[in-house]
Amino acid sequence: MVTAALAGASGYAGGEILRLLIAHPEIEIGALTAGSNAGQRLGALQPHLVPLADRVLQETTAEVLGGHDVVFLALPHGQSAAIAEQLGDDVLVVDCGADFRLRDAAAWERFYGSPHAGTWRYGLPELPGARERLRGTKRIAVPGCYPTVSLLSTVPAFAAGLVEADVVIAAASGTSGAGKALKTNLLGSEVMGSASAYGVGGVHRHTPEIAQGLAAAAGEPVTVSFTPILAPMSRGILATCTAKLRPGVTAADVRAAYEKAYADEPFVHLLAEGQWPATQMTYGANTALLQVTVDEQANRLVAVGVIDNLAKGTGGGAVQSMNIALGLDEELGLSKVGVAP
Amino acid sequence: MVTAALAGASGYAGGEILRLLIAHPEIEIGALTAGSNAGQRLGALQPHLVPLADRVLQETTAEVLGGHDVVFLALPHGQSAAIAEQLGDDVLVVDCGADFRLRDAAAWERFYGSPHAGTWRYGLPELPGARERLRGTKRIAVPGCYPTVSLLSTVPAFAAGLVEADVVIAAASGTSGAGKALKTNLLGSEVMGSASAYGVGGVHRHTPEIAQGLAAAAGEPVTVSFTPILAPMSRGILATCTAKLRPGVTAADVRAAYEKAYADEPFVHLLAEGQWPATQMTYGANTALLQVTVDEQANRLVAVGVIDNLAKGTGGGAVQSMNIALGLDEELGLSKVGVAP
Amino acid sequence: MVTAALAGASGYAGGEILRLLIAHPEIEIGALTAGSNAGQRLGALQPHLVPLADRVLQETTAEVLGGHDVVFLALPHGQSAAIAEQLGDDVLVVDCGADFRLRDAAAWERFYGSPHAGTWRYGLPELPGARERLRGTKRIAVPGCYPTVSLLSTVPAFAAGLVEADVVIAAASGTSGAGKALKTNLLGSEVMGSASAYGVGGVHRHTPEIAQGLAAAAGEPVTVSFTPILAPMSRGILATCTAKLRPGVTAADVRAAYEKAYADEPFVHLLAEGQWPATQMTYGANTALLQVTVDEQANRLVAVGVIDNLAKGTGGGAVQSMNIALGLDEELGLSKVGVAP
């Protein structure tokens, strides 16, 4: 058995990692830590995690987290580096925060306002070459939820050179993506029956991460217009992505590129033609469901993808990458079946 | 008092028109008709309309609808022309369907698959020149809900020549926009906790209507990429709209154009800088709330608008245009205050 | 015109009072005050109240609130008495808090843990004799939202002696009833897709208020078992109420008692037989919709009532009682039409 510790067990990302690790046949769950909630029973904070209800949260220190084979970090941005440094190089550290996702230090500093901590292997195995880079690594940067679905929805088109290097993405997310923070705009009374936009105008922190992934696929810089929408649901992201088609590209070319890209992927599925994805189809699952079409009038490719932001978008992606890094079966502990309706 | 009849009283659009007419100080509600629901008490179908609970729905015929000063048509697409022809030229006919919205007969036939019935005055008073064209008219085509919010969000930019003639719109709508039709994908179990895209790739029928409005504002054809999203809420549309900025256009230019366009409008409001709209702010109200910004990195204007699809997007827009056509105070019977939270 | 001030303008109750006062033809809205939000634009806090967006909130003091004909208090429990004392006896003070609802000082102290401030006229005009007691009064205690719907649903049965003095009420409420407080269990992510019970076992503070109203109707003490349920919606309360039938009472007796009780009430409606209320029917309206039946097997009356907790349950009830106290038309500024769907 592989032992795993988790820092940040009282938040939504931490809770999702635990939900998945409980079902993972090769993982033994070790220390669970928290910040201000240290000392509390997990059952008081995450009552859905019934088998761990009596676990008591410890302080988030390297001493507590050390001595496990894997350490998951589900901490606020900027806190991972200090902990990671104290964990040995033989420990697999899986960071669900943003700290090690970007390669461009200037972009990091512009969007996060703090010094760049470095760059780890990017935990989106379905990107070209990514799976191989994850094997055996000891440091994984789990992608952001918006970048996960945005990149899965568009990379095949950019990698195949089908579209111009200028993409517009509008993505509707459930509220859990904003975490458990106590903010008025996240109250149930505010979000139910309401949709809103936020982080508009290229200021959302996931924008440079999407641009980084697309540039790698396209082999050139890609301009990204990204607008996140807060939708009245707890989980799920739906991304609508569009880019101008390059001359001569047909609908058949487009479909072929996506089919080829994901033919062997266990968790990413192009739906049958004419069927469009809904976030519910991926609720609690590690799947991404996609559809793509061509808008003849506007000469655009339009791709739509859905994931569960906490599952494939955070905890599931983390566990999948961990499986690869550890040399385990990539699918262990992960579901391909959404909890629907 | 002005007498008003309504065809299609059992549906969502019809119910919303009645909700507003009940509160209208100059309207006396006359005949109410329905299709298969003729003969039923309104209270059994629209129990929220308490003051009209004992009204019995009649058959939808010109005989029943005739003899009123105003006739609202809230019928399935394609059914308005036959009824309207039989109503005298002295009757104000307000059509909430699509039949008379488009000027381009070919576009109509391509998107609706039936012969074009004609073009009436377009009931979006905030468009340049539209209010004047509505005064005294006897035939009004109420805009679609998506075009209402999309045009209000973008026309000032196109009219001022700030952006290129190529716009990308992704809009999240509540389910009432799809009407009371009994379809599996509209069941509560399917839509709650879920977001989905539909009509993707330029095939949604509101696409040519948006293009028509933008072309009029821009003075040239505008390419429209439109992606509608079904969001888990009953009412409300949030539209995110983006287009490339023309050279030299600044954020100040953009804000000034919107401020000028809507300075005197009673129902359309540009929010204070930095505040972003949520659909809840317009729930049940005839308001449209907007915000606009510039994405420096992507060189794009991004405009976000919200309306209540049934209010400003259908019934409220219909009543507002009726007020203008009849020479009444434009604001009569219409609220500027959303029912929030 | 009657001038009105409001203390507590940044909360949900305060926002709802303003929503209604904006539409009230006899009211001129004066000073608006807040606690920690004093100094802010109302538009930043209550963006749905478009016509008041530029109002700036003042400090909650008797100086600011004085000099108006009416003062609404939408303050946390325990804060109303100190303010009210400083307002003259010629000012109509309408308290939306709990401070002056209970007659039994011991019950107050047991449930609220502070000294009893006194008892004002109870603002539920539909209770026997209540409307008369409100005329001309200068002090009104607006009922709690749960008591409003619970009493409207059951008082006719108790007043007519149809049931035993032992009632069981389970009521599902939207989250706005809990206010804008920043609590984890009120986050959208927690409440969407979820129902929970709270205040179980007779400990909810509305329990003695329900018991007080029922005892007055029954002419004897009534035992109340009250269980509130938090439902995933912003607004609305549905109360299910059941009590044992007294010997010989028939379904016809029950229906007759409710019909008689509410025959002349403008805002309370017994639905047609066989039709059951949904909270959506009252969204934003001052209506209460009821249905009642007899369970032959269990020998119980079962009454179900719905209101909008913020409208009839708070702000609407406050305005209705104000209208009566001021000698205005009781229906002024209040809607009988729900915003549905």
Added chain:
Amino acid sequence: MVTAALAGASGYAGGEILRLLIAHPEIEIGALTAGSNAGQRLGALQPHLVPLADRVLQETTAEVLGGHDVVFLALPHGQSAAIAEQLGDDVLVVDCGADFRLRDAAAWERFYGSPHAGTWRYGLPELPGARERLRGTKRIAVPGCYPTVSLLSTVPAFAAGLVEADVVIAAASGTSGAGKALKTNLLGSEVMGSASAYGVGGVHRHTPEIAQGLAAAAGEPVTVSFTPILAPMSRGILATCTAKLRPGVTAADVRAAYEKAYADEPFVHLLAEGQWPATQMTYGANTALLQVTVDEQANRLVAVGVIDNLAKGTGGGAVQSMNIALGLDEELGLSKVGVAP
């Protein structure tokens, strides 16, 4: 491996059974059948069941269903008997419909209006003696969703003689409990933001099933007042249950009875004192979470329980009972961890 067939694969109950069987390590999924949807790809109807997307639904006949070790029936009430008769006595038939739940033929006929088909072993293993009766059986009647949570919430009190034989239950359910039927009142626009009561007055078909279970526990007939509430969520039931305490019963007695009843149960959990259940805690899981208290003022026990109506309330209960009947580990294929938030 055990082979399993399913009749009714296009509905919500059928979909949930498949969701669980996919994850079941000892089950091989065989024939899937449907009524009007026969001939369709499962992926078009249940797109969340990704691994089975290409399965084609067959006609529901004994020929198709025969030849498997287990046959699940997720059919409309009244259709199971005819199929079951044609399946051999060596086939385990698990009926998710109501046909074989009731022992009292007269009650069946009164509530279902058709001849009584018989009585099978009742698939609620946590009831006294039920687990033993399920071992080795070839015919299982899966309980209704409301009876599952109602009985789990109250049987310990009745079995221990703590309460009088007169219980009041109000239970809020998600819409999936009503199935995929195309009814106006189940449309998303109608249910979102709204709570309603239905089947009020003892007429809901689950009432006699609850009474049957309680009578068995109490050793005497129990009067049941049952009011179901439709809540705006896809899944989940919250039951609030109350009955008068017998003389001398203390809160400690109550807690002790529940602790004892469920101490060894893998899926039923009494929460820590003071913590109240929310349906989200059981989303997708086979768990039931309970809390119980004493209302001193009303002299009542109040028990609150939550389940996922499709999981523990239908498909999970079915799989759990199948496991027992087949002699497998009872927990196989079933989760104790809810998908939250």
